[in-house]
Amino acid sequence: MKSVLNITLLFISLTLSSFAFAKETTGIMDKYDTIKIAEHTWGIFGSLTGPSVENKGFMNNPIFVITDKSVVVFDPGSSVQVGRALLEKIRKQTDKPVTHVFDSHVHGDHWLGNQAFFEAYPNVKIYAHPEMIAEAKAGEGQSWIDLMEKLTEGATTGTKATYPTIALKNNQEVKIDNITIKAHLNKHAHTKTDAMYQIIEDKVLITGDNAFNNRMTRLDNGTYAGNIKAMDLALKLDIDTVVPGHGPSGGKEILGDFREFLHIVYDTSKTLLDDDMESFEMKPIIVEKLKKYHGWENFDGAIGKLISIAVLEAENE
Numbered sequence: 001m002k003s004v005l006n007i008t009l010l011f012i013s014l015t016l017s018s019f020a021f022a023k024e025t026t027g028i029m030d031k032y033d034t035i036k037i038a039e040h041t042w043g044i045f046g047s048l049t050g051p052s053v054e055n056k057g058f059m060n061n062p063i064f065v066i067t068d069k070s071v072v073v074f075d076p077g078s079s080v081q082v083g084r085a086l087l088e089k090i091r092k093q094t095d096k097p098v099t100h101v102f103d104s105h106v107h108g109d110h111w112l113g114n115q116a117f118f119e120a121y122p123n124v125k126i127y128a129h130p131e132m133i134a135e136a137k138a139g140e141g142q143s144w145i146d147l148m149e150k151l152t153e154g155a156t157t158g159t160k161a162t163y164p165t166i167a168l169k170n171n172q173e174v175k176i177d178n179i180t181i182k183a184h185l186n187k188h189a190h191t192k193t194d195a196m197y198q199i200i201e202d203k204v205l206i207t208g209d210n211a212f213n214n215r216m217t218r219l220d221n222g223t224y225a226g227n228i229k230a231m232d233l234a235l236k237l238d239i240d241t242v243v244p245g246h247g248p249s250g251g252k253e254i255l256g257d258f259r260e261f262l263h264i265v266y267d268t269s270k271t272l273l274d275d276d277m278e279s280f281e282m283k284p285i286i287v288e289k290l291k292k293y294h295g296w297e298n299f300d301g302a303i304g305k306l307i308s309i310a311v312l313e314a315e316n317e
């Protein structure tokens, strides 16, 4: 009798916990389509706004590649909940196991979702730039967990830092079944931790936050010169499709447009600095030159700081 009771209790608790799991994840990606962007490659393109109560922290571009035997994930999002929602989306396309995850850089909106894939597949291999792993462990991981929790008012609670375990080398190729992933590591572009991933067979490039489309970048941890260099490198690759860190995917024009944005801000700052101008005086002149980008999400909110960063970098050049 006692064992029957125990089994009943176990059944009830399992039912409740799976209900809680479903309740927690459902909704985060419901209004976002899973878009096929190349033969084996799919993406879900998150909100253009920053992490919020409304988007529950889902505001990056998770990508997955379905190989002959498995699934490869890139940038699984900002929290364990976003990662689980992504896994639900993958499950609608395939039952194949997720065997590899690649993280683009240390900013937590891109990689804290690792946890969901480690939970579901404890043998999953998680790759990143060696500096990404070092910085994440040195405190960036925890500060991003705290930031996400605050900005989403608790929608990401329960997220723990699941660090990548495999450090990549520049130009390293990782062969996964019928697919090859090539890592392009940058020294100091958007951060000191950036890896861009080329899916060779599909001619796709995942830039991480080295490129943005329709949304303003942040360069608080980056350099204009390094970011422009990363765009120059990317423009030379044999690719048809570009997935930026934020904003919709497209062709190589995304790289050219973003390079031009960086170039206008940086070079104009340098020239005006030579004329002894202060950054607040430069702002209207630079903004005028950036007409093409005025419609980008958070243009007004971000441009002042981006000019200050450009001036500081130009002064130290």
Ligand SMILES: [Zn+2]
Binding pocket: 105, 107, 190, 209
């Ligand atoms: Zn970033």
